[in-house]
Amino acid sequence: MKTDQHKQEDVQDYQAILESxxxxxxxxxxxxxxxxxxxxxxxxxxxxxxxxxxxxxxECFSVGDANEPFSIQSISKLFVLQLVxxxxxxxxxxxxxxxxxxxxxxxxxxxxxxxxxxxxPFINAGALATLDLLMSLSGDTRERILNYMRYLGLNKxxxxxxxxxxxxxxxxxxxxAMIHLMKTYGCIDSxxxxxxxxxxxxxxxxxxxxxxxxxxxxxxxDGYSPLHGDTVLSGKQNKRINAVMLTCGMYxxxxxxxxxxxxxxxxxxxxxxxxxxxxxxxxxVWSPExxxxxxxxxxxxxxxxxxxxxxxxxx
Ligand code: GLN
Numbered sequence: 001m002k003t004d005q006h007k008q009e010d011v012q013d014y015q016a017i018l019e020s021x022x023x024x025x026x027x028x029x030x031x032x033x034x035x036x037x038x039x040x041x042x043x044x045x046x047x048x049x050x051x052x053x054x055x056x057x058x059e060c061f062s063v064g065d066a067n068e069p070f071s072i073q074s075i076s077k078l079f080v081l082q083l084v085x086x087x088x089x090x091x092x093x094x095x096x097x098x099x100x101x102x103x104x105x106x107x108x109x110x111x112x113x114x115x116x117x118x119x120x121p122f123i124n125a126g127a128l129a130t131l132d133l134l135m136s137l138s139g140d141t142r143e144r145i146l147n148y149m150r151y152l153g154l155n156k157x158x159x160x161x162x163x164x165x166x167x168x169x170x171x172x173x174x175x176x177a178m179i180h181l182m183k184t185y186g187c188i189d190s191x192x193x194x195x196x197x198x199x200x201x202x203x204x205x206x207x208x209x210x211x212x213x214x215x216x217x218x219x220x221x222d223g224y225s226p227l228h229g230d231t232v233l234s235g236k237q238n239k240r241i242n243a244v245m246l247t248c249g250m251y252x253x254x255x256x257x258x259x260x261x262x263x264x265x266x267x268x269x270x271x272x273x274x275x276x277x278x279x280x281x282x283x284x285v286w287s288p289e290x291x292x293x294x295x296x297x298x299x300x301x302x303x304x305x306x307x308x309x310x311x312x313x314x315x
Contacts, residue, residue, distance in 0.1 A: 018051050041073075051064060056226060069208050074105065074122065074269060075270075075274055079149060080130055095129045096117065105122075111182070116188075122248045145202050165197070216282035216284065250295055272285070
């Protein structure tokens with residue numbers, strides 16, 4: 001059954017599909033709220049919508065504001081995990097778990113109960129522990145992350161927005177509390193202020209849907225990027241990361257996202273979502289209004305339409 005549906009990939013008119021989604025999501029605007037707990041993020045126009053599909057053949061289809069860079073926020077956690085796994089292997093799984101938290105992305109509750117070991121690398125505590133590992137390597141961690149994103153996104157203009165970094169740093173009290181709690185349990189090695197500043201730097205990276213779909217294509221291709229002609233991750237690492245995206249990538253609404261969309265995905269409070277259809281394509285969507293879990297309201301609706309129209313859900 002799935003094989004027959006996959007054969008349809010050859011005849012999908014992705015451009016027409018994206019255009020009909022752009023039209024169909026219009027009634028969804030106004031139902032979510034732009035994140036404003038990081039004040040600089042609250043400045044973004046709520047009506048933005050962009051979407052890009054990158055296929056295994058390297059083709060690219062886009063609609064709307066797909067070329068406009070936005071704050072990738074927690075989507076950066078996916079790429080920092082990739083970077084740590086490619087540099088340091090499986091050691092990251094000694095520092096973070098692989099289970100959904102069932103709590104908000106910045107919740108402190110389980111962190112104390114579980115002695116400073118975060119549930120997974122995609123909640124804030126887990127991303128901080130993952131970044132702490134990367135910071136144990138010699139060299140400038142910010143430069144390492146920036147170079148990696150420019151390489152994966154095939155775009156040398158990708159950069160981190162200093163205004164967003166400073167805005168988050170001024171309000172990052174809960175994230176600082178997590179770092180100090182984990183440090184008390186011996187789970188963080190770095191200097192806390194250096195760690196929070198580097199974390200805010202990675203979250204404030206700005207990329208477009210085009211950049212993100214390009215950077216995410218290897219996740220759909222067993223770790224190989226047809227665009228770079230290079231292997232970014234081993235097949236085993238790719239399998240692990242996709243599994244954790246599927247089970248933990250959308251915070252405490254990961255179950256309803258699997259139910260509605262049915263793809264491994266990672267979201268950010270900037271309103272972006274990157275999802276992959278294994279073996280076929282990556283798809284990035286951006287629209288800043290968020291649902292109560294902190295995922296793009298319109299973006300989730302768009303991806304639900306996408307998998308309904310293309311039969312691309314993995315289920
Ligand atoms: N920088 C944000 C934070 O730490 C990232 C959260 C997110 O995108 N879900 O709160």
